[in-house]
Amino acid sequence: MRTRDRAKKPRTYRAPVIAIAASTAFLVAGCASTPPPDEPPPAEDLQGYLEQDLAWGDCAGSATNTLDEELFANPELQCATVDVPIDYDKPDGDTARIALLRIPASGEAEGSLLINPGGPAGAGTSFVAANHPLWQDSPVAERFDIVGFDPRGVGGSTPSLDCYSDEEYDAGEAPGFGAVYDITSAAQAAELADRCIEGSGGVENLINVGSVNVVRDMDIMREVLGDEKLSFLGYSYGSELGAMYAEAYPEKIRALAIDGAVDPTLTPAEHRVSQYVAVQQRFDELAALCTETPECVLGAEPADAVDRLHDVLEPLVDTPAVGSDGREVTIWDAYLGINAGLYSEASWPAIISALGALDEGEADEILALRDSFYGRTAAGEHTIDLDVNIAVRCMDWPRLSPEEQAAAARELGEVAPMFDLDALTGGDFRDECEAWPAPPSRDQPWVTPTSDLPDTLVLATTGDPGTPYTGGVTLAETLGASLLTVEGKQHGAYLVGGSDCVDEIVDAYLLDLETPAEGARCAL
Known part of the structure; x- marks a missing residue:
């Protein structure tokens, strides 16, 4: 395996915050989930999307906040957008536009590495731009274009999704979150849904942001990026997107690296x-x-x-x-x-x-x-948007009755007594998605065991509070993946954790599909 002497640089990774945002969109209540279609839509229905050309250019005009304005001014970054159908059942209907940002390969490009940093609500464009100095030192960036994307409703993608303004969050006028959302009446749940419908430009935009559609968007991205097969790096919630893609398109996987995995066997x-x-x-x-x-x-x-x-x-x-x-x-x-x-x-x-x-x-x-x-900037902008997080989980997770929601809050107070205050865990809480205008579009479990995949890699960190270690073990078993155990107490290890051991193992996999030996371990 290749070794290298890499100078240490400050880590600018923001995924710990993103991933905790993922934990805030907790349990959704009420109706049984509706399974997604058994098969992706026929390719002929999407031909126009699959044949579009990407117009890469500078990123100066692509930022949606002052932090990204500074990051995106880097002349070594390139930005583009890709069109996808808002509703895949209506490919001739309205379109969404997905924002992309790439660091072009420093050598001859062999393909693209598509990245999701977590969430739901993590902006891949910001993540790649913020970590540009780390990618400069990576051999992966010599042979692959590093591409971050903003999923539906996030960052520079349109239509945008909004329920409450940043000023309303700052003023405490949005639903509060501790163990669950502070929603205790049907009227509050209805207000949340109504505000999200209005802030998203209508029901259709809001109910099509779920992970099922994001995975379909990823396949269009793969095609228009010119990759016969997908190379994907997913952190935290990105583990769900990567695993779901692998199940939907197993023949289109080249490399799948997951850092911080959600356990697919758990409700x-x-x-x-x-x-x-x-x-x-x-x-x-x-x-x-x-x-x-x-x-x-x-x-x-x-x-x-x-x-x-x-x-x-x-x-x-x-x-x-x-x-x-x-x-x-x-x-x-x-x-x-x-x-x-x-x-x-x-x-x-x-x-x-x-x-x-x-x-x-x-x-x-x-x-x-x-x-x-x-991710609040000095200008008061929230670069991590819980509104998108809520909307995605409302379309992904089965919903709980008010009785189940209140019981779930009490259980969280029991297993984590630091949260055991009446305001956080003792109320008659209701599901934040109770009044959502459509049932969930994703089935449970969201991925099932498979033996049809090429070699894949899962990283699991022993002291990870966002995606506990056992989730990585279980997802590796589900996908038949190699497992790299990382000793440490943080969320996210590859590239951002300061461990040459981790980076070298993941680099070898992403570059040449070399997987570590059984029982491989590293430390942060």
Whole structure:
């Protein structure tokens, strides 16, 4: 296997935040799911889409926020869009436009590597642009164009999807999320659906953002990129897209690398429980780290940490804290910020510091953590949009009755006592998708065991709170994939984790389809 001496550079990866956004679109309620069509639409119905030419150009005019304006000004990046049908049952109807951004191969291109960074709601264009310095050092970028795409409703893709403005999120006027969404009446669920319909330009745009259609879009992208077979790298939610693509188009897979896998054998409710068990484990480890320092805000004993956390945060239920810029910090904001920090061990000291400051009446540090969850820019733009996250999950996951939703919230409080406040887990909650204008379009389970795939690769990190380690083991078994175990406590390892061991194994696979030996392990 090739080795290399790579200079370390600061990691700019934003997928920990993206993936926690994935965890917020939790359990959807009510109707039984409707299975997707057994077969993709006939190629002849899509011929016009498959034959379109991509007009690659500079990315300066493609940014949708000030952060991307800076990133996309890089002259080494190229942008384009690809048209896809909004409704695949009506290929002659309205079209959506999917935004693409690529780093052209530095050598002779052998194809494209298509990337999804997670979510749902992760913008692949921003991810590739932000990590351009890391790709410059990668041998994969010598032989492959590195291509990020914004799934339907995300980033630069149109039609855009919006339910609440960034200002409404900042003001606490959107549904709050802790263990579940703070929706306790049918009227609130109906308001959410109505706002999303209006903000998306109509029902058709809203109900066609589910993963089934994103996978079909990926096959059109593969074709117009000029690749006979797909090479795909998916983080977190990207594991679902990659596995679903492999099941729908097994003969069109060249390479499938998954980093941080969702367990396909779990129901959404079971997946949420597994996430919260892992998040609690990371918090317990953070508490142990805190108690090694004098005057730890979480107490002198790790066993006291949950009670101390509640002492610091529960007052926010009735009286939000106020940051120096005048913005309020609600109980929902505080938990979003803590969650965001728990997704990488490197951020744990920031959580401890923020809780200490909050206990002293200072809210700016916890507000900064909350802002990192949304990818909030200095201009107040949220670069990670929970509206899209909600919409995708409403079309992907079977829905729960109000009784099931309330019980699910209580169970999350039991397995993760850090969340066990009445405001977060004790209410009569209802599913956020209860009034959605269409039933889910994805079946459960979303992928089934197969032996028809070429060699694929799954990375699973032992201390990953977003996609727990067992999910990677199970998805590898489901796909018949090779498994790389990564010792570490963060979400996302390849390219962004600082491990040459990880990078060299994944590079060898993406370049030459070399899979690691059984039992292979690396560490971050």
